[in-house]
Amino acid sequence: MPAATYHTLSFAEEISNEMYATGTRGLNCCIQCATCSAACPAVAFMDHTPRRLIGMINAGLRDDVLNSNTFWTCASCYSCSEHCPKGIRPSELMYALKRYSIWKNRYRADLVGPEFSRLFVKTIMRTGKSYEPGYAPAFIFEGGLRGMLREMRFGMKLLAKGRIPLLPSRIMRVESFRRMLSRIVPLDGIA
Amino acid sequence: MKRYAYFPGCSAETVSASYHLSAVEAGTRLGVEFEEIEDWNCCGATPYTNIDELLAHALCARNLAIAEREHLDVVAPCSACFKNLYHTNACLRAEPDLADHMNYALEADALRFDGTIAVRHLIHVFVEDVGLEAVRRKVTHPLTGVRVAPYYGCQLVRPDRHDGYDAAAPRYFEDLLAATGATPVDYPYRLRCCGASLMIANRPAALAMVRDLLRSAVQAQADVIATTCPLCQLNLEAYQGDVNREFGTEYRVPVLYFTQLMGLAMGIGRKKLGIGRELIPPTKVLECVARKAAAAEAPKTAEVSHP
Secondary structure (H helix, E strand, C coil), X not given: CCXXXXXXXXXXXXXXXXXXXXXXXXXXXXXXXXXXXXHCCCHHHCCCCHHHHHHHHHCCCHHHHHCCCCHHHCCCXXXXXXXXXXXXXXXXXXXXXXHHHHHCCCCCCXXXXXXXXXXXXXXXXXXXXXXXXXXXXXXXXXXXXXXXXXXXXXXXXXXXXXXXXXXXXXXXXXHXXXXXXXXXCCCCCCC | CEEEEECCCHHXXXXXXXXXXXXXXXXXXXXXXXXXXXXXXXXXXXXXXXXXXXXXXXXXXXXXXXXXXXXXXXXXXXXXXXXXXXXXXXXXXXXXXXXXXXXXXXXXXXXXXXXXXXXXXXXXXXXXXXXXHHHHHHCCCCCCCCEEEEECCCHHHCCCCCCCCCCCCCCHHHHXXXXXXCEECCCCCCCCCCCCCHHHHCHHHHHHHHHHHHHHHHHCCCCEEEECCHHHHHHHHHCHHHHHHHHCCCCCCCEEEHHHHHHHHCCCCCHHHCCCCCCCCCHHHHHHHHHHHHXXXXXXXXXXXXX
């Protein structure tokens, strides 16, 4: 063995690091039992099952993983984490991959999830509260004008029952709320 | 009077106003006071964790810190809000460094997190703190013969809650429904996810997930699905038309909040429970309540014997 080698993180290590804060067991203890895949209610819509995705990460198939729709198809129901016999929390892995792919700006162009997440976060940054009609651009992104019209028809049904807010609601101390968040992400004028 | 710091969640103001109304009404009837957390903010739902974990924690930490000032446990009616607030509370308690980081941020809003309070879901308060016996005693219009599918959903029972409670095979929702006089049906999909925000991010997947839940409820011959979460309610009720179009089905299953069923059984007026805002009217439930009300008002011609 050479006395000193510079160790570059493997893809699997990079991703495991993204999951560090969540207290999950490392991906390297996966036994490929596929309990996660069996427990997943959205698995039929994933191009790779959660088990396979973990195998791909451990094999260093970075491009294939980042080109996958699997993690953006996760609904965050935590069923996999509930059942994994090795204490891995695949749902946290899916969050980690979403963050990783946004940071690296490497995700499939046909996915709605990244844009929707950005819109949602921006809305809360601005007002402190969620505002459903504000996410309409995500629908345009997904279904074009037809998608937008479909959502408007849907919205009208709810509107008739008084279940759609006409104006965004906001918290009272928005300024100090933003100052608080800017202590986490030190950017000026994040909103 | 038990008091709690109540976290309504963004949907309570509009899309799930009936949940909010019926929770407060049912609580009042059962001697529980929900004091709204002053100037609460969004819990971050799932998109925040998609972007940044620390930001997600900061949003929840602010709400927890405001509730801590009042020394009251937090109650969330929404399963997603509950899960997020519970998760942040647990993480900050377990990791002093993380709590320090959050407290540095909270200082900007003159707040502090010390981890002195618990986070509860509304249904746990009714089942564990109020108790089924107390609910039973308040029932004046038992929902006899109404078959209800107890839909727990996913985030209500997910693994971050490590306080000795059964997440794999819970029974408390069934028990609560039985306390209202209703018949809880055996609902195999009761712990399956409704698709949540996939309704935006991946419509075909979410519609298939809703279809599975509706099919399971129909097979169990449920008259109504009872939910504990605004997002579950919205996905299951408002997208039935889309499900029917997509899959050629003809589902028309009403979806009510469990607090609305509790309220009806306790004789609270429909309007006070937000009933009338549904897209699919819960006819069978309302007929049952109307029958009970008529029977109570009718002159007593014969003494009913209670063996």
